[in-house]
Amino acid sequence: MTTLHTADAAHAWGMQLAPTLAAGDVVALCGNLGAGKTHITRGIVAGMASQAAVTSPTFTLVHEYLDGRLPVFHFDFYRMESAAEVIGIGWDEFLTEPGVIIVEWADMFPDLMPPNTRWFHIEALPDGSRHVTEGPHTK
Secondary structure, eight states, X not given: OEEEOSHHHHHHHHHHHGGGOOTTOEEEEEOSTTSSHHHHHHHXXXXXXXXXXXXXXXXXXXXXXXXXXXXXXXXXXXXXXXXXXXXXXXXXXXXTSSSEEEEETGGGXXXXXXXXXXXEEEEXXXXXXXXXXXXXXXX
C-alpha cells in the first residue's frame, strides 16, 4: 500500500508508475469521486513524456495522448450505462492498440477488463490523504 498525502504526490506516483508500463498494458483506477484518479493519470501521461494537458474524459468517454513514449488511451466509465455501451465506443479495438490504456471507474465493468489488467484501488482518507493498493478486482 502507498499513501499519497497531496495531489502533487498522486501526480508523482503516476510518473513513477509510467516507466513500468509497456504497450498493451491496462491500468484500472478505482475509487470514489475525488479519490485522485485523474491526478494519477496526469502523472502517468507526464511520465510517458507527453506534453498533453490531461483532463477527465467523463463526458467525452476517451482521450488519446499520442505524443509520448507510448500512446495513452484514457477512459472514464463513470457515465457508461452498460457493457454494450463501452463496447460500442470501440473498446475492443483500443485493446489491440500498441499503447497503454488507463480506465477510471474500471470497476463498473470489470468483466470487460483483460486478464493482465493492473488494478489500483484508491481510498480517500479523512485527513485528505489517499491509500493506493494494487491488487485484483474483488466484487
